Amino acid sequence: MDNRDKKILAELQGNGRLSITELAERVGLSVSPCHRRVRALEESGAIKGYTAKLDPTLIGFGFTAIVFVTIREGDKKAVAAFEQAIIGIPQIVQAQRLFGEPDFLLHVVSEDLPEYQKLYDEKLSAIPGVQRLISTIVMKNVVPERAYPVL
8 A cells, every 4th residue: 555545545534425526635646556556455454444424412312321241151142142142232332352351341322311221121131241331421422433544
């Protein structure tokens, strides 16, 4: 990956809706070479896709919690079962497996606190193998979804 590719990635992180013509102008390439580079970046997996960034409060998710999860058994089967269970819960918008304790870090959204409590009681705490759940409420997003510093 050279500096032109990094410029392409930086521009697309800022605005994934740029046309190839606009992108080519911004990175100092003609349209055809720019298009080839974008296609190569997509095929390599460096670009995983294109999405719209949404404001959770404007679409009904005014409550965000971080949930630390410790599972009873750390064996391969228990970890796989937990991961499969959380994939099926759409309010979990990000999940990360961690080294040490806790085992997982979940980013969970809901309409409000009562809706989160229902999700917690009926789904999160009901996942087999969960030993402990610790929730903390997000007060404010200070650095939400920052672009990667590719340049």
